[in-house]
Amino acid sequence: MPNELVHRTIPQIVPYLDEQDAAAVLQTLQNNWITEGPQSALFVDALRQLIDVPYGVLAPNGTMALSLGLMALGIGPGDEVLVPDITFAGSATAVLMVGAMPVFVEVEPDTFQIDMDRAAEGLSARTRAIMPVHLYGTACDMEAVDRFARQHGLFVIEDAAQGIGVRHRGKHVGSFGDVGCFSFFADKTITTGEGGFVACRDEALYQRLCLLRNQGRMERGSFVHPAVGFNFRMTDMQAAIGVSQLRKLDDIIGWKQLLWSVYEEGLSDLTEIRVVGAAPHSTHVPFRCVLIAERADELQAFLAEHGVQTRSFFYPLHRQPCFTPENSRTLPARPGASTAYAHADYGFERGLCLPLYPTLGIDNVQYMVRKIRSFYRPATTI
Structure with a gap:
């Protein structure tokens, strides 16, 4: 771990990148495979095992991961999503990106997670989903979120951008909802510079995620697009850093x-x-x-x-x-x-x-x- 000298300036964040991370990127360059490839597959598999979900896809960043999850659930114009009032703006802008409307919910006063005793105040006939945000390295009350979602027929999109390694009642965050979305920005517990991940348990939902993130096709190299999709991919250089980071x-x-x-x-x-x-x-x-x-x-x-x-x-x-x-x-x-x-x-x-x-x-x-x-x-x- 780092030396313990007191510096004149202590930055608010310094990414933890070492020789192993650099060697991982260099290897991808030497292999001449820099778009999504073998390192991306390894990163996805390692994340699925950590979070304990059968399916998952990479995304360019945490905000796009949320938008991708929302789109895969069919949330769009005319819909509303309950979002806690204390979170990074990207939680709400991801909802706006798919044409839906975020509705803000009060937070509880101890750890500032979404206050499920107040969530019903934001309900309307247009409410389709709730987005609990696991804030500042700890977890929302996912049992309460699940009860509320079942009672009102809502999807659950977990914003676990800050949640790698965090568990609630023994389960990794991001594994409770319909989708769980993660970020690998420079200040996160593990980083790929930019990057995201969408975890899920439903195979049909996974298929929609795959189509949406890869220009409406399951495999690259084909110019036949069965569905409308977008480019939500990462690079193997980023994934190689992620694989190296997960080892630490x-x-x-x-x-x-x-x-x-x-x-x-x-x-x-x-x-x-x-x-x-x-x-x-x-x-x-x-x-x-x-x-x-x-x-x-x-x-x-x-x-x-x-x-x-x-x-x-x-x-x-x-x-x-x-x-x-x-x-x-x-x-x-x-x-x-x-x-x-x-x-x-x-x-x-x-x-x-x-x-x-x-x-x-x-x-x-x-x-x-x-x-x-x-x-x-x-x-x-x-």
Whole structure:
């Protein structure tokens, strides 16, 4: 693992790429097979085994994985999809990409997953699906999601973009719903630079995914297209990195959990801070070290002055400028005024995400802990 020198600047993320990853890419170049090929097949098989699903396809990125899953389920114009109010904007824009409308649902206040006690407020005759988002390295209550979906006849699209390695009641996230969608962006637990994956259990749905992602045909090399499809493929260069990254997954998860425990132990006695951990019945593969902190804006500015790059919470979707009527994204009025999203607003106003990645040393985490303690206890902390 990385050395533990304290750096003057601690970036919010540094991808964990090593000689094995570089050698994997070089091998694909030497083999002269750079489009989807043998490494892509290996990557898909390894992901299916990890997630424990019989079927899956690659996608260019996490947002496109969500759109591909939605299209395969037949969700489109006139349909509505329930989406938690705290998530990356790509969860909602994926719904818009297929012509459907996202309807925002309040989140619960502990780990900021979708609040299933509030989900019914967003229902209408047009609701076709619900999109739980496994946020910040822990899991939604998938039993509650499943009960709700069955009761109302909805598809379940799991946004597990941050969820590689995360389990709920022993099952890997992304294996509960009709489809489960993953991202391999640079800040994810494993990365291919850009990339995504759609997992599923139904063979007919898998066939539709294959057609949609490969220009409406099952195999390349044919100019006969039985269906309308698109190019949602990856490259073997990216897949080769993914295969190499998966071989290090246990070490990556173990290191991230160790770093999180250093944060948690060092900050546990500060009454101004709550370190957000695992949701009930879920494991925790930290995406960042997530704090709910008093004076979060001031703390963020203070850390920046001391060389630490941080990130805020995701901006609540109901407040996003891109989803306002002025920007032609008129959303249904359910569940009502912005006061209906008090937990989402609270999380954004007090949430702060600290660096946590496999190339980060323990000494750097201890440095950040000392700086945070000095912010709240300036008279007693050096």
